[in-house]
């Protein structure tokens with residue numbers, strides 16, 4: 461039976477600090493009933509091990525199960541692709557979703573995307589998003605930024621990508637790390653045009669939950 465999910469969104473986690481942003485984004489997309497296509501770089505696995513209590517296997521089939529358990533996804537809602545799975549739909553303009561988010565985005569992947577390296581499936585999928593003029597959102601986390609990072613961000617912005625730094629605000633008076641994570645994830649969902657109740661938009665009052 462064909463699934464009834466909303467259109468797929470590609471989410472790639474790379475090896476910058478802030479794995480929680482990407483994992484929470486997957487959870488929120490699942491909750492919003494979207495299909496989610498996931499890629500996790502080798503370095504991102506190391507960051508996830510360092511920063512969270514979640515243990516994620518590398519093999520795509522097992523990763524689907526683990527992310528499904530973590531997010532409460534229905535069967536078929538999450539698909540995962542390996543580093544060099546060049547036959548994956550994200551590797552071609554004819555199969556790639558309308559939107560891709562790299563969250564968090566390492567400066568290494570930022571540089572590779574800005575220069576079109578396409579040395580792994582994450583970089584290739586981003587290259588496809590750019591060439592097809594699809595939505596590409598990058599969530600870099602580094603501090604301070606070098607001229608190299610800033611120049612790559614500028615050229616990506618000029619190519620139509622959105623640079624959405626992992627720099628949460630504090631005007632919503634966060635009381636936990638989860639509040640800070642949700643601040644960034646809410647911004648990503650706003651960009652994607654996906655409804656959420658993570659935090660009120662500017663000028664709105666807080667949801668009554």
Ligand SMILES: Cc1cc2nc3c(=O)[nH]c(=O)nc-3n(C[C@H](O)[C@H](O)[C@H](O)COP(=O)(O)O)c2cc1C
Pocket residue numbers: 473474475476477478501502503504506507510565566567568569601602
């Ligand atoms: C625990 C940990 C934290 C890291 N934090 C960052 C970071 O915040 N920003 C960044 O650009 N790279 C960071 N790195 C380095 C990247 O993981 C490294 O450059 C890697 O080659 C990126 O590969 P990828 O883009 O294929 O994931 C971190 C690495 C580790 C192990």
